[in-house]
Amino acid sequence: MGDEPTNGELARRLDAGFDDLKEDMRDLAGRLDTKVDANLLTLQQQAQDERTHLIAVRVSALEDARQKETDVRQEEARKAEAQRASDRRLILTSLVVPLLLLLLQVYLASRGTK
Structure with a gap:
């Protein structure tokens, strides 16, 4: 015991x-x-997914806008280059060609007087 x-x-x-x-x-x-709680976790994950989706949409919109802006700039650059080429042709035709014609006339006139 x-x-x-x-x-x-x-x-x-x-x-x-x-x-x-x-x-x-x-x-x-x-x-x-x-x-x-599992339900609360599910709701938080859904909210996070929605925020992520909205951010992805916004980034995509910003990228599209940036691409359009780049395309517009490139088009403007092409137009400016075409304008410069047109200006060069205009200078050639308005200054150089009349000068050459004048020289040709002077040459022909000097040959004709002999």
């Missing part, structure tokens, strides 16, 4: 076990309170 616990010691051990169990339950409840 010396190895068997007394009724008072059994009661203390049971109380200590219940106290440990209560403490474990409080810890578990605290951990469950901090856990994210």
